[in-house]
Amino acid sequence: MSTTNYVCYRLPEQKEYVRLEQREGEPVAMKSVKDLNGRKGFVFAPFQPSEETPVWLLQPDSIERKAVGEGDFKHCEEHSNTELKRKIAEYEKLERKNYRLRFGLCKTMFKLGKVSKLVIARHVHEMQYVVGDPEELFLHACRLYPHQYIALVNMEHAGTWLMATPEVLIEGDGLNYHTMALAGTQKMPVDYRPGQELKWSEKNRKEQSYVATYIADTLRPMTKTLDHGHPHTTMAAQLLHLRTDFDFTLNDDVQLGDVLDALHPTPAVCGIPKDAAKKLILEYEKDERKYYSGFCGPYDPEGETQLYVTLRCMEIIERHYILHAGGGIVPESKEKEEWKETEMKLNTMRDVLR
Numbered sequence: 001m002s003t004t005n006y007v008c009y010r011l012p013e014q015k016e017y018v019r020l021e022q023r024e025g026e027p028v029a030m031k032s033v034k035d036l037n038g039r040k041g042f043v044f045a046p047f048q049p050s051e052e053t054p055v056w057l058l059q060p061d062s063i064e065r066k067a068v069g070e071g072d073f074k075h076c077e078e079h080s081n082t083e084l085k086r087k088i089a090e091y092e093k094l095e096r097k098n099y100r101l102r103f104g105l106c107k108t109m110f111k112l113g114k115v116s117k118l119v120i121a122r123h124v125h126e127m128q129y130v131v132g133d134p135e136e137l138f139l140h141a142c143r144l145y146p147h148q149y150i151a152l153v154n155m156e157h158a159g160t161w162l163m164a165t166p167e168v169l170i171e172g173d174g175l176n177y178h179t180m181a182l183a184g185t186q187k188m189p190v191d192y193r194p195g196q197e198l199k200w201s202e203k204n205r206k207e208q209s210y211v212a213t214y215i216a217d218t219l220r221p222m223t224k225t226l227d228h229g230h231p232h233t234t235m236a237a238q239l240l241h242l243r244t245d246f247d248f249t250l251n252d253d254v255q256l257g258d259v260l261d262a263l264h265p266t267p268a269v270c271g272i273p274k275d276a277a278k279k280l281i282l283e284y285e286k287d288e289r290k291y292y293s294g295f296c297g298p299y300d301p302e303g304e305t306q307l308y309v310t311l312r313c314m315e316i317i318e319r320h321y322i323l324h325a326g327g328g329i330v331p332e333s334k335e336k337e338e339w340k341e342t343e344m345k346l347n348t349m350r351d352v353l354r
């Protein structure tokens, strides 16, 4: 499927999307986020850079702006094969058991004092849908989720990924930058009005405050100015999250790649303390996260940068889709509720398929 190197992205609230293609040569593969210093292009970075999953930088020789339009999406067909259905049911049982085990392990790590927050993720194989054209799926996602950042990344060596994410990692114009601490989740009530404030549990507030504190502590030594607002409710497809916004300008000797290297991965996708949490995640989700919970978007330290965290996403592989979603676990978390939360997050991509 991934024979050409192209990306399509649509910023929140926009009616147009951008299609970038690199026909000459290959996207640059980098070993670390810091290697972005002095470069520009479209970045596709993994949770943890490695030989198999480097940081990619696509440098387009074709740039098109196109209307999303109305369009009529032909939904993916479902396989009717009973043997496949039996396999899927078996797989789902195993996946449920596996999550329970990892949640238990998380609680042990809290008791041992190794971590105080850990994001555990699920990597779910959906095999019952017959694959459609990824660009059609992208357009369908744009129409379904007008308030999200939608991106389709198709790179020969990274595969084909589609996302509808609410989380900005860094956006700015070369001078003024913005980021957000996004965490805590609840289902959006049917009568929810945009801007409406809701009650948030102590558990959700704590989960989000870890992210806000981490961002403030990380940015403080790198920035000339740093301002932040209060945690408030924000929408993401069928869900609500808690969010704190940060605006900042960089110290003269700090480059944007250094800031990304310091920030990523935030406790919204990793944990606290960062190194211990990352070590546990790499131990238990070694080959699975890949580009999920990394970041992607246009990057130009002297111009426009719009980098988002790769959440509510799926990898499209010839015969099936691998959907990814995780959630922050703290000692107060309850297993069944956390499982339900990951199901709701997975539904963002499932709803694009069904």
Ligand SMILES: C=C(O[C@H]1C=CC=C(C(=O)O)[C@@H]1O)C(=O)O
Binding pocket: 119, 167, 182, 183, 184, 185, 241, 267, 268, 269, 311, 312, 324, 325, 326, 327, 328, 345
């Ligand atoms: C890790 C994910 O979401 C993060 C962003 C918002 C809320 C989150 C939470 O409530 O756990 C996560 O930190 C995901 O969607 O896979």
